[in-house]
Amino acid sequence: MASQADVTTNFFDEDTTLERTGDNSFSGFFHETWGLAGGTPNGGYLMAIAARALQETLDHPHPLTITGHYFKRSDTGPVVVETEKLGRSFTTSTGFARLIQDGVQRTHFTATFTDFDHAVGQTIVHAEPPKLPAPEDCIAHPYVAGRSPKFQEKIDMRFHPDHMGWAKRTPHGVGEMAGYIRFSDGRDPDLLSTLLFADAVPPAVFNVVGPTGWVPTIELTTHLRNRPRPGWLRFRFTTRMLTRGIFEEDGEIWDSEDRLIADSRQIQKLMVPRKGVDS
Amino acid sequence: MASQADVTTNFFDEDTTLERTGDNSFSGFFHETWGLAGGTPNGGYLMAIAARALQETLDHPHPLTITGHYFKRSDTGPVVVETEKLGRSFTTSTGFARLIQDGVQRTHFTATFTDFDHAVGQTIVHAEPPKLPAPEDCIAHPYVAGRSPKFQEKIDMRFHPDHMGWAKRTPHGVGEMAGYIRFSDGRDPDLLSTLLFADAVPPAVFNVVGPTGWVPTIELTTHLRNRPRPGWLRFRFTTRMLTRGIFEEDGEIWDSEDRLIADSRQIQKLMVPRKGVDS
Numbered sequence: 001m002a003s004q005a006d007v008t009t010n011f012f013d014e015d016t017t018l019e020r021t022g023d024n025s026f027s028g029f030f031h032e033t034w035g036l037a038g039g040t041p042n043g044g045y046l047m048a049i050a051a052r053a054l055q056e057t058l059d060h061p062h063p064l065t066i067t068g069h070y071f072k073r074s075d076t077g078p079v080v081v082e083t084e085k086l087g088r089s090f091t092t093s094t095g096f097a098r099l100i101q102d103g104v105q106r107t108h109f110t111a112t113f114t115d116f117d118h119a120v121g122q123t124i125v126h127a128e129p130p131k132l133p134a135p136e137d138c139i140a141h142p143y144v145a146g147r148s149p150k151f152q153e154k155i156d157m158r159f160h161p162d163h164m165g166w167a168k169r170t171p172h173g174v175g176e177m178a179g180y181i182r183f184s185d186g187r188d189p190d191l192l193s194t195l196l197f198a199d200a201v202p203p204a205v206f207n208v209v210g211p212t213g214w215v216p217t218i219e220l221t222t223h224l225r226n227r228p229r230p231g232w233l234r235f236r237f238t239t240r241m242l243t244r245g246i247f248e249e250d251g252e253i254w255d256s257e258d259r260l261i262a263d264s265r266q267i268q269k270l271m272v273p274r275k276g277v278d279s
Numbered sequence: 280m281a282s283q284a285d286v287t288t289n290f291f292d293e294d295t296t297l298e299r300t301g302d303n304s305f306s307g308f309f310h311e312t313w314g315l316a317g318g319t320p321n322g323g324y325l326m327a328i329a330a331r332a333l334q335e336t337l338d339h340p341h342p343l344t345i346t347g348h349y350f351k352r353s354d355t356g357p358v359v360v361e362t363e364k365l366g367r368s369f370t371t372s373t374g375f376a377r378l379i380q381d382g383v384q385r386t387h388f389t390a391t392f393t394d395f396d397h398a399v400g401q402t403i404v405h406a407e408p409p410k411l412p413a414p415e416d417c418i419a420h421p422y423v424a425g426r427s428p429k430f431q432e433k434i435d436m437r438f439h440p441d442h443m444g445w446a447k448r449t450p451h452g453v454g455e456m457a458g459y460i461r462f463s464d465g466r467d468p469d470l471l472s473t474l475l476f477a478d479a480v481p482p483a484v485f486n487v488v489g490p491t492g493w494v495p496t497i498e499l500t501t502h503l504r505n506r507p508r509p510g511w512l513r514f515r516f517t518t519r520m521l522t523r524g525i526f527e528e529d530g531e532i533w534d535s536e537d538r539l540i541a542d543s544r545q546i547q548k549l550m551v552p553r554k555g556v557d558s
Contacts, residue, residue, distance in 0.1 A: 007358075008513070038334060056446050064525065064546075065497055065546045066497055067346050067348070067389075067500070069346070069365070069373065069391075071366030071373040071388045071391070072365075072366045086348070086350040086351075086384070086387075087350030087351045092497075094348065094350040094421075104367070108347070108365075108389070110346075110348045110498070111346075112387075112497050112498070119523045119524075119525075120523060120524070121522075121523035121524025121525065121548075121549060122488065122523070122524055122549065123521060123522050123523055124487060124488070124521045125519070125521065125522065126453070126454065126520070127520055129517045157310065168506075174405070175405065194428040199496065206429045207490075208403055209401065209403070211291050218343075218344055218345050218373075218391050219346055219391070219500060221399070221498065221500055221544070223348070223525075223527060223546050225520065225522040225525070226522065227397065240404070240405045240406045241401050241405070241406055241504065241539055241542060242401060242402060242403045242404065243400075243505065243539060244398045244399060244400035244401070244402055244406065244503040245398075245400025245401055245503070246398075246400065246502075247406075248502060248542055250529075260362070260520055263520060263527055265500070265544045267343075267344045267502050268340075269400075270400060271416050271525075
């Protein structure tokens with residue numbers, strides 16, 4: 001298998017490229033590929049761009065935890081990223097990145113970085129990768145050109161056959177979505193692409209209420225736990241608590257060697273209020 | 280039972296009071312009561328202060344989600360809070376609060392506010408309050424003056440008898456901590472005190488690795504779901520994934536009428552590296 005150093009540059013790396021324009025400022029471009037209907041780029045894509053800017057700003061190389069707040073719509077087009085150092089300890093450093101388009105701040109990100117190659121400490125994991133049939137027995141994303149998010153063309157995603165109710169508009173009522181994920185060109189995963197994958201799967205809430213269209217993210221936090229080894233990643237996303245159209249989504253991502261790579265949580269909203277019991 | 284309007288002012292309200300000093304600036308004081316050993320104030324206490332400043336800044340009255348990043352140590356003493364409006368929709372508004380001591384920014388908070396009294400939308404909750412014996416059959420916090428965090432004197436906390444291994448230094452190996460919580464003076468809960476309670480319980484990881492002392496929070500996000508009704512709140516905190524001394528803690532808080540009040544997640548670190556398997 002390829003080592004970490006052999007990961008080759010692909011479309012994702014190119015589409016998240018930044019040019020340094022000052023000590024703590026960068027210019028980049030939100031590519032149309034990563035936009036949803038209407039052009040708003042995927043939240044995990046924005047997070048990967050913010051993480052790249054912070055990687056250039058901070059004294060540690062690897063994101064350990066990163067939080068994004070999506071308070072104004074972003075669009076396809078140029079973006080300015082301004083970063084700030086916030087704090088530093090021996091093992092971690094924390095920074096802030098503001099993503100600005102047309103002079104208006106649209107999103108911001110706070111991240112703590114570490115060095116996974118030197119980090120030490122106790123490890124006890126009471127969790128397991130999702131139980132899945134082999135990739136060839138799982139169901140590919142039912143991509144429909146012009147209707148599905150364009151970036152699904154760039155990602156190879158295979159779902160547990162029991163979790164496909166959303167695609168047939170017969171949700172089975174349980175907020176769960178598990179499967180395999182990788183880039184469609186076979187490029188192996190790394191920490192930055194894990195940030196993308198943590199927000200690239202159709203929302204697990206679609207298996208509760210059906211596919212409702214765009215569900216905007218208010219806040220997304222991803223904790224990274226290990227640098228992924230080559231091969232398929234496996235994901236499991238769950239939503240248990242929908243209150244007045246607002247819901248959390250919890251994620252876990254595991255690598256081909258059964259190592260935990262990331263856990264994530266986001267809070268999102270259904271765009272169309274539906275009839276239901278308010279408590 | 281008392282209605283929401285009858286909630287009386289208590290020590291918590293007094294200790295989180297802010298004075299407005301400008302359009303978007305406030306002055307306050309971190310009281311010793313809410314400090315851990317060494318004086319660092321509790322992270323939920325800081326979050327409640329930030330939420331009060333944002334409540335005065337934003338156009339909606341109730342916190343829906345708030346994230347804190349704790350990148351430098353805070354201390355007992357005066358604090359300046361500077362706020363900023365970030366975005367607004369019809370149903371929510373988002374703002375940013377920086378907490379500054381001695382001219383140095385120590386923590387920051389991003390929050391989205393809403394109006395729970397007018398919010399509408401679908402509600403489906405696939406989760407239940409923790410199963411607990413009656414409060415009188417649960418175990419009170421084993422408070423030791425001079426050793427336990429001082430604020431435990433101000434909070435009445437009762438633990439599930441099965442979750443007390445940490446206090447006897449015989450952790451049973453499962454990262455779970457469930458019980459009842461309220462103010463010791465009987466003041467009923469509200470949204471701001473829920474932010475405190477979401478970070479006031481001894482870490483669930485103590486039931487995995489034993490009580491290790493202070494476990495600093497890197498990032499904490501609390502989602503609020505409903506305004507609590509009077510009476511005891513019930514909590515359940517869990518930690519499943521400890522990797523190289525870094526771990527998440529997930530929380531749920533329920534009210535006396537079995538309504539979900541909050542879910543929270545934080546990422547923390549054990550201060551003393553211990554022997555274990557790194558993966």
